Amino acid sequence: MQAAVNAVGLTYRYGRGTEALHGVDLSIPEGSLFALLGPNGAGKTTLMQILAGLRRPTRGRAGVLGVESSALTYRERSSVAYVNEVQRLPSWMRVDQLEAYVAPLYPTWDASLAASLRERFQLPMNRPIRTFSRGERMKAALFCALAPRPKVLLMDEPFSGMDAIVKDELVRGLLESAGTEGWTVLVSSHDIGELEMLADHVGILAEGRMRLSASMDDVHARFKRVEVTASEPWPIGRQESGWMSFERGGNRFGFVTEAANDGALQSELSERFPAAHVEVRAATLREVFVAVADSGATAEGRTMRISA
C-alpha cells in the first residue's frame, strides 16, 4: 500500500543546540490510523509539525501525500489537517465566525458535516473562543480540521481536556470516518487506552528516535507479557537480555519480550523454570510502550534472546 505519510532520516535541531529528532524513519500507509506514542519531550510534536510543514527538517525528508511537507502548496495543504493541543485559534471569533473565516479556504468544506460536528461537540455558539475551556478549544480545532474532510489528519494530543463521553464519541467518530472516508490519521496521545482502540498502526518515539513502528496486529503478535510465579519466594531472578520492563517481587517476576510464537516461548521458559508457573500473553499497548520507550534500544527487527 502506498504511504500517505513518510519520513526518511528525519533530524531536527532547535537552534544550534537540542536535537529533537534523530534520523527518524516513518511510513504510514494510506487509510491507516497511526498512533504515535512517546514520553514527554520525545519529539512527537516536532515530528508532527515537520509533517504538517510547519517546521523544516535539519536533515532528512518528510512527505505527505507524495509531496515534500515543507513544499506543500496552499492548495495541497487543504488536504492535510493538523490539530495541536496548544494550537492558537482566533480567540476573538465565535464558532460561526470561525466557520465563516475557515470554510471559504477549503474547496472540500462539508457544510453538513460541519453542522453535525457542531452538534456533536456541542460547541458554544454565542461566546468567543477566548472564553472556551481547554476541551472546548480542542473541539473547535477539531471542528475546523474535520469539516473539510482532509485526506491526512495529523492530531497532536487531540483528546486533551476532553471529558470521557466526548472522547469516546470522538474516537468512534474518527474510526467511522477514517474507515468510510479513507482518511489517513496520525494521532499522538498520552491516552494509550484510547489509541489502542483506535489505531491500526503504532510508532513509539523516545529521545528523538523511532524505537518501534509497526502495525497493531504485529505489535500484539510480537510483544508478549510473561509472568513467572513460583510457589516459594524466588531465589534468583535477574533481568536478562531481551527482557524489557522487568519487575520482580516476592515469588514472582515479569517482563515484556518479543517472541513470534507464544507456545515456543512458554515451553522454553517452563523448561528453564520448572518449579514455576509461566504465563505468556499478548502485551497490551501500554506495556509495549513502557517496555520499548524504556529499553533504549530499537526493538524493531530484533529477535528475543533468552539466556539461562
Added chain:
Amino acid sequence: MTAIAQVLHVARKDLRESRWPFVVFIAVVAAAGVRVAGKWAAAGVFGMSMFLVVLTALLVVAILVQSDSPIRADAFWTTRPLAPAAVLLAKVLVLAIVVGGVPLAAQAITVASFDVHGTALARHLSTSILEYGRWLLFGLALASMTKDLKTFVVALVGIPIAFGIGSDIWAMLFMRNSVSFDAGSASRGISLDQVITWIGTLGCIALPIWLYARRDQGWRTIAAGTLFVACGVVAALNTDSSPPTPPVVEGAPRENAITLSLSAQNQIRPGQIQLTVRATPARPDERITFRLDYADLELADGDKTQIQGQEVAELGATRPRSLGGAVWLSPNRDSTDAPSIVLVPQEWQKPLVAKGVKRITIHGRILAAMPRVAGILPTTVGARLATPGRRISLGSWREDSGIAQLTVHEIELPHSASDFYLQNRSGSRVLTYALVNDARHEALPLEAHGVSTGSTSLVLPGDEAYTTDLSLDTREAFPGRARPPLAEGWFQAARVWRIDWISAGSYPVRAELTLP
C-alpha cells in the same frame, strides 16, 4: 479561493480582528491632526503628538502582524490552506489603508490647513511618506521576527539601546584618532549613514517576505533579522537635518558673480580663514544669498586640502525700495561692507594651513530673491493672517513715545530647498516686517530684537512646522539720527506688512582668490 481572494479574505478578518487597536490609533491621529490644524501660536507641547502617532502605529503593526505570525509554529494560519504571500499582502494592505492611509490623510488635511495645496502639498507629503514608511517597515520587520507583543516591546526598546551602546563602543575603539567618516567626502561619495539606511530599508522589506515564505527560525535568520531591524531603526531615525542643497533654478542673472578678498583684520590663521564676499545685484531690490559648500585650498608647498562648510552670507538688498507705493521714513541701511564667511579647518588640517596658503577656491551657490508683500495685519492684538504655508498672529502691540513695539507669532511649514535660505534667520538683517501707513504712503521698517525659534511636529514624521516668536520695534529705524516727528495718529492708521523674499533663481558659483 484565488490568491487575490485570499488577500481580501484575510484583510477583512484583520480589519475586524484589530478593530479596537485601529480605533485607538485613529483617535490618536485625529487628536494630533486637530491639535496642529488649529494652532496659531507655539505654546504647548504638541511635539509629543507625532511621537504618540508613531508609537501607536508600531504597536498596531505588531498586533496586526502577530495575529498571523510567520514564526510561530502554533499560528492558526500556518495550518490552513493559505498562501504565505496572501497573508503578508493582506497585512500590508491593511497597514497601507489604516496605519498608513489614515494618518497620511490627517497629515494632508493638516498641511492643507496651512493653505498649502497642489504640488507643494505633494512635496510635503512625499517626505512624510518616506520617513513614516521607514518606521512602518521597521515595525513590520520587528513584528515579523517577534512572537508576541511583549517581545516586540522589549525589542523595540532594547535594539536601539543596544545599537546606541554598540556604536558608542565602536566609535571609542576605532574612531578615536580619525576624522569623521564624511570628512572630505560630504559633497561626493556614499556615507556610512546612507549604507546603513539602505541596508535597514531593504532588509526590513526582505525580512518579512523571507519569514512568511520560509517560516525559518534558524539562528542565521535571527542574526540577519536583528541586524536589519537595528539598521531599520537607524534608517527611521536618520532624518537628514542638514539644510537642503538648493537646486539650480534658471532665472537669476548670472552676472551676479561674487568676488573674494581676505578680511582685513583676520587674515589667515591655522584655525580660521576669514574671507569677505561681494556681489553686485543685477536688478534693483534683488537680494543675493550666498551659501558656501566647500573650499579648496592650494597650499604653499603644492599640497591641496578641502574645507567643508555651510556658511551663508547675505549680499545685495536687505529691503525693497518701496512698499506698495509707500516711501520709507528711515534711510536704507543696506551695508556697503562686504559680509564675511569663515572657513574653519579641522584639527588635522591646521598644520597644513599653517604651512601657508597659495590659492583659495570657494564653491557654493547663489540664490537670488525678490521681495513680495505676503500679507497685511491690522495692529489689533490677536489679529491673524494666513498665507500659503504660514500662519501669523499678532501677540502684542504697544506704541510709546513714538516707538511701536509688537510681538508676532509665526507657524510655518518648511520651505522648498530654493526658499530655505531666504527665510527668517536669527541675526539676519533682511527685512521681513514693516509698518505701513497707507493713507500717508509712508513706511517704517520693523527690526527684530528677539527671535525665538523652534519646531513642532505635525501628525507624521518627515515634516514639521517651524515656530518663530519675533519681538519687533521701530527703535532702530533711525540709527544715529534724530527721529523725524511722525504725524499725529500715524501708528493708529498703520498696519503690519509681512514681506516674503521669493526665489528668483539659483545657480552654483565658484570664486578664486590668489594670495601674494
